[in-house]
Amino acid sequence: MTVRLAYEDGTLRVTHDGDGPPTDGVASLPHVERDDRTDAGRAPAMAYAALAAYLDYREIPYEDDVLRADDLAVSSAYDLRDYQQDALDAWLAGDRVDGGAAGPERERWRVSGSEAAAGSQRQRRWGVLELPTGSGKTVIGLKAIEAVGRSALVVVPTIDLLTQWKRELGREFDREVGQLGGGEQVVRPVTVATYDSAYLRADDLGDRFGLVVFDEVHHLGGEGFRDVARMFAAPARMGLTATFERPDNAHEVVAELVGGVAYRLSADDLAGDHLADYDVKRVEVPLTAEERDRYEDAQGTFTDYLRQSSVQLRSGSDYQELVKRSGTDPRAREALLAKQRARRIVRESDAKVDRLEEILDRHRRDRVIVFTASTDLVYRLSERFLLPAVTHETAASERREVLERFRRGDYSRVVTANVLDEGVDVPDANVAVVFAGSGSEREFTQRLGRVLRPKADGGRALLYELVSADTAEERVADRRR
Structure with a gap:
């Protein structure tokens, strides 16, 4: 019996030329299932190499008509590190x-x-x-x-x-x-x-x-x-x-x-030799008295609901379950809205804005990227400090122009939300400021990476984390680290 492999609409069609129905003898192969609609065996296309290796290993003869891939003779001038x-x-x-x-x-x-x-x-x-x-x-x-x-x-x-x-x-x-x-x-x-x-x-x-x-x-x-x-x-x-x-x-x-x-x-493995040495400086910023009162009130509403409802937030799925509950439970909805208010207060505090002003003044000769957690905050900081802004609302042509001017040195700082975390060729910078962010380790690693390319002068990169003191934002900062 000779097995035949062919590609068909994102799957492998597996048949044989022996006696009996085409599915006999092939449905027992790894990854292959009987497909009575087409009277053939069927496997996901990704199983192709594994299935061919199995047939080779078992010395089962087969005809392979799967790939139409061309031979490719190319070479790159790069010398790998x-x-x-x-x-x-x-x-x-x-x-x-x-x-x-x-x-x-x-x-x-x-x-x-x-x-x-x-x-x-x-x-x-x-x-x-x-x-x-x-x-x-x-x-x-x-x-x-x-x-x-x-x-x-x-x-x-x-x-x-x-x-x-x-x-x-x-x-x-x-x-x-x-x-x-x-x-x-x-x-x-x-x-x-x-x-x-x-x-x-x-x-x-x-x-x-x-x-x-x-x-x-x-x-x-x-x-x-x-x-x-x-x-x-x-x-x-x-x-x-x-x-x-x-x-x-x-x-x-x-x-x-x-x-x-x-x-x-990791970045630590390559720092100094292939990437810039770097420092991460966590700056704890106090809330104003008025901000503290509003924060405690909103956070209290949220934690009181969790306690009274015996809800424990141990994972992201637990939080999603709470979101679902808010669709039918007015108190759950009120608690979630209170949590959003508390989060906004600590992310956008006036003291953080003042501290950012100090950092920008201290690093007026450096190339600085300011990262926030929302588009509204990007525009607020852009207007306050006259910083070029890049958000998901920024047209592609405008974004390219902003980044090109940043690359040339026409702009020495830029403010953004998540749009520059990955997938964009960001010009070299040596200072990053996380004004506000999530607890995601990925987000933090990506933002740190934006300042890690080796510096011509051998200088160190610096990332600031602005964190509202004595708030839930401290736990968020701990999680992403």
Whole structure:
């Protein structure tokens, strides 16, 4: 019996040429289920390399018509730093930092980079590289494309990143690069796509690439985006991120789709040699008497409801349950509104504004990025200190102009909310001020990363955290650290 593998609408169609129904004998293969509608076996496209490895291992003859990926002879002029080469080597070898096997844990068999024939189009290379902002993850991605030597797709979360990757790939590989997103739908052997566009085209393009690079791979944990990985047959897949773990534990799903963490370094690991040395200075700012009264009143309303209702907030899901309850319970709704008032008071206190003024005056010769937690606060600080503002409402052309002027030195400071945390090529700065933020470790790491690129003068980077003293914001600051 010879098994036949073919790609079909984001899945693998698995049949055989032996006696009996086409599903007999193939439904028992790993990942394959009986599909009576089409009288064939069916498996997710992402299982392609694993299934082929199993057939090889069992010496089961098969015909492989899955991939239409082109051979790709490209080279980059970049010379990798030692840690970048180590990261690439770990990914090529299929290593994981916890010692486990790359890819789905349930697989007892696999073909690693050292075991497979060099250059095989089915060579299975999975894994995530977790490296801080400014460490050159894009360069490693370029070298991975060069090493695999098959047509490659890079998937990114934003149009800004799409533009950056396309420009870099075109310059390094001296070729036209395809683009899916931002008003274009052009597929070439090297293509860049947004997560949205890759999702919409996955069933059509899932057999066209031997390698998929997922930039900011933590986005793949989103419910819809998971299908991008499931519906592509690419046997090589690399995830790039500065912060792999997600508060909702969806990184465990990402590990099943792309592989676990193959290599990990923190900002502390690279500070001084490859990134700027840095200091984090926490500045506790007292509330005014009037702010304190309003805060205690609002916070008390919230905590009284929790106590009287025996509600404990141990996780994000507990808070979501409270939000659901507020739809039918007026007291729960009142408590949530009170919590929002308390949060706004500590995030936007007058004393913080005064302290920011002192910091901006102290660093008038430095390049400063001020991070806030809301668009309204961005505009308030922009008007108060005449700072160029970048928010999700800022048009793409205006944002590019602001950042270009910041890069040239026409502007020495800028204020933003979350829009510059990731997915945007932010010019070098050496001072960051977290005026207000969440308890997310990812958000903090991304904001710190914006000031970590090496300085021409060898100077240190500095991040200020403004925290309202004796409030719940202190616990928020502790959580993100």
